[in-house]
Amino acid sequence: MRISDTERREVAENLRNLTIGRSIQYKEQFFDELAEVVVGFEDYHDFNVVLEKLADLIEPQPIDGNTSDGYHTFNELYHHRAVLFSVIVENFAARAWKSKLHADGTMYEGMFIVGIETPDGQATYHYDVEPYWNLFRCKEVDRAPEWDGHTPDQAIERIGKLVDCKTDRPTTHIDVNEHGRACCANCGCDDWCLADSSRYCPNCGAEVVG
Ligand SMILES: [Zn+2]
Incomplete structure (x- = not known):
């Protein structure tokens, strides 16, 4: 009970x-x-x-996603962290990537890793693929870059320093390449689905405008 x-x-x-x-x-x-x-x-x-x-x-209560600090549950805070970081990624898309595999090919079950290359180095987080994969509109890589050893403390410190950086989401438009396939004008990638409503290039992270 x-x-x-x-x-x-x-x-x-x-x-x-x-x-x-x-x-x-x-x-x-x-x-x-x-x-x-x-x-x-x-x-x-x-x-x-x-x-x-x-x-x-x-008896001590089991600690799970519904455990609360008296104000917010872990699930709530986790959701907030995901949404907040997705907005940062949105605005620094040229520095961001996401992957369903670590550099060594491993991954926690049902999760992915998303990172930003800050001037001081990587900052990364893991999130559940469902429902968060599509929330992060940045380039998708087969494997994440090698972990540089950063701690959670360093990750948030590095993200804080992004305040001094200009937002840098590249833009692109849909072009047609020499094979007659729709492609990204920014990087030439034609390996994407135009029916995808996410409106960004999964190869370079550029936002499709116009
Ligand atoms: Zn592209």
């Missing part, structure tokens, strides 16, 4: 206010009072139910 933090606080406060000795004279009366503050019933006689509830309140 999952117990909310609010309920834990309420029961803890009830227990602290249960002044044994002064107000409770007998064992039976103590149990009735305890049952009332823990499970919320007066004159409740099932000792096991009260003990079970106390055990549930004491």
